[in-house]
Amino acid sequence: MPLDRLFRSKHLLYKALSNTAEEKHFLQDVMTHDAATYAQSTSRLLVPPRAEDIDKDMAGLAANALLSVIICLPPKPEADTKDPKPLGIIIAPEHQGSGYGSEAIRWSLEWAFGIAGMHAVRLTAFSFNTRAVRLYERLGFVREGVRRESIYFDHQWHDHIMFSMLEHEWAALRKE
Structure with a gap:
């Protein structure tokens, strides 16, 4: 960076x-x-x-x-x-x-891998936040797991979805 x-x-x-x-x-x-x-x-x-x-x-x-x-x-x-x-x-x-979300996440990935020397970045989203789920997947995050029906909101149970990106995955995406 x-x-x-x-x-x-x-x-x-x-x-x-x-x-x-x-x-x-x-x-x-x-x-x-x-x-x-x-x-x-x-x-x-x-x-x-x-x-x-x-x-x-x-x-x-x-x-x-x-x-x-x-x-x-x-x-x-x-x-x-x-x-x-x-x-x-x-x-x-x-x-x-x-x-702005895409821009901020890309900046955060660049900071995490290029400045902080991290090997992995992990984040989560609730399944009712479909825009965030689509964004993370579009940016190259990999779905690691799901805590099924673990959050209650608006009269329904929702999943808690876990994502990650590894340093070499980010490096490959930057070259595209």
Whole structure:
């Protein structure tokens, strides 16, 4: 990965996750007003999030993940703002379907294999999140397994699908 793109891809910036009021407000807003996105981001019981829940989630992400970033759209040149507007830890509904998920995952793979020296990247999706499942498969992730009917959402049981990509698989995809 070229150093000038270390924390940037074609359309996005990747900022360190920090426990700021703005980031907490963004996360709580998504969790409160978009049940589908909220449900896709957690396997725990969906209840109205409290400020303490948001703090705990953010602290957990910052402490337990190899890389925790907020994906941001850079400010427009004519914008009068210093900081980029957060796009989200999860992709906010108004930005879904714009190719940002593909771009962010490709950047993450490049970072994981080229910077962090990882051998494998693993991720999961719930079966009701068909867009994510299609995206991961289209990007070359291999379905490793399924925890059948392990998540309850919207009056139905859904599968928890596990995916992975190995370093040599990513290298082969980059050459295509």
